[in-house]
Amino acid sequence: MKAMEVQHVSVDFKKEKALNDITITLNGPGVYGMLGRNGAGKTTLLSVMANYLFPTDGAVYIDGEPLFEQKKQTSQVYFCYPKDISAETEKASKLLKRMDRMIPSFDMEVAKKLAKRFNLNLNKRASSYSTGMASMFQVVKGIATRAPITIFDEAYAGMDAPAREIFYEAIQEEQEHHPRLFIISTHYISEVEYLFDHAIILHNGSVLKEGSYEELLSSGFSVTGEASQVDAFTKGLEVLKEKTLGGTKQVVIFKEDADGLKQEAEELGFEIGSLTLQDLFTSLTKEEQQDD
Numbered sequence: 001m002k003a004m005e006v007q008h009v010s011v012d013f014k015k016e017k018a019l020n021d022i023t024i025t026l027n028g029p030g031v032y033g034m035l036g037r038n039g040a041g042k043t044t045l046l047s048v049m050a051n052y053l054f055p056t057d058g059a060v061y062i063d064g065e066p067l068f069e070q071k072k073q074t075s076q077v078y079f080c081y082p083k084d085i086s087a088e089t090e091k092a093s094k095l096l097k098r099m100d101r102m103i104p105s106f107d108m109e110v111a112k113k114l115a116k117r118f119n120l121n122l123n124k125r126a127s128s129y130s131t132g133m134a135s136m137f138q139v140v141k142g143i144a145t146r147a148p149i150t151i152f153d154e155a156y157a158g159m160d161a162p163a164r165e166i167f168y169e170a171i172q173e174e175q176e177h178h179p180r181l182f183i184i185s186t187h188y189i190s191e192v193e194y195l196f197d198h199a200i201i202l203h204n205g206s207v208l209k210e211g212s213y214e215e216l217l218s219s220g221f222s223v224t225g226e227a228s229q230v231d232a233f234t235k236g237l238e239v240l241k242e243k244t245l246g247g248t249k250q251v252v253i254f255k256e257d258a259d260g261l262k263q264e265a266e267e268l269g270f271e272i273g274s275l276t277l278q279d280l281f282t283s284l285t286k287e288e289q290q291d292d
């Protein structure tokens with residue numbers, strides 16, 4: 001299965017450094033969440049990974065071969081992003097037929113079935129689609145290409161909640177029957193995090209944190225209890241977030257390998273809660289910003 005190595009990738013836009021020495025390895029099959037606040041560098045990094053943008057420094061390799069040198073590698077990656085299709089005068093079905101001819105792994109039946117689930121009329125001109133429908137069309141193409149590495153950059157743009165749910169289900173079904181490497185950037189972390197096997201958190205053009213979903217969630221937990229007791233327990237620990245209501249306090253603690261500490265908190269009678277990726281992401285990126 002495909003492995004993508006991003007090695008020392010930096011991207012400068014004139015004076016601005018959008019990416020700063022990124023080194024990560026993504027192993028397929030699996031679903032990777034690419035997370036970051038606005039302007040963190042997600043689209044820039046995904047564009048480099050898809051060979052749409054040449055990095056200022058560094059390189060990307062697929063199974064050890066440079067992405068930009070090997071022409072055959074280019075077709076192994078499909079990049080799905082909110083594309084402006086307002087100038088497309090052809091019917092959506094015709095555009096899909098063209099993809100079917102050009103991309104060997106493209107599966108027209110999959111495209112038709114997914115379009116049907118979205119209630120997306122393929123006999124319409126693509127230019128007549130609403131914003132959400134245009135996103136559905138992009139998602140249909142991305143899923144149906146069956147490219148070994150499929151990248152969705154904010155694919156949900158404008159899609160309503162039921163449509164996003166259909167997209168998430170389609171990813172799960174594909175992983176079950178045709179597993180591959182999916183990379184998904186999203187701001188809807190809480191609704192999609194259950195799909196992730198791994199997550200990469202970008203911040204100001206650098207990797208702030210990355211790891212398997214379980215690893216990331218095991219790096220913290222929340223304790224709730226009587227405020228002074230919670231304060232005594234969390235003294236000296238890295239606190240991500242706290243909330244006080246009357247005499248009760250809830251504190252989210254960040255700690256690598258938190259199992260021992262969690263057990264201690266349980267023994268002390270605190271109510272324990274698990275960390276969510278959304279929690280971790282919000283707390284880490286908020287804290288970083290305050291430090292700036």
Ligand SMILES: Nc1ncnc2c1ncn2[C@@H]1O[C@H](COP(=O)(O)OP(=O)(O)OP(=O)(O)O)[C@@H](O)[C@H]1O
Nearest residue numbers: 013016017018036037038039040041042043044045
């Ligand atoms: N074509 C460009 N020219 C100049 N600067 C750019 C260009 N594209 C991106 N940038 C800058 O690079 C940085 C990263 O942008 P990028 O679009 O990768 O962020 P993002 O994480 O995808 O953000 P968002 O969540 O808002 O889509 C930002 O500071 C942005 O202003």
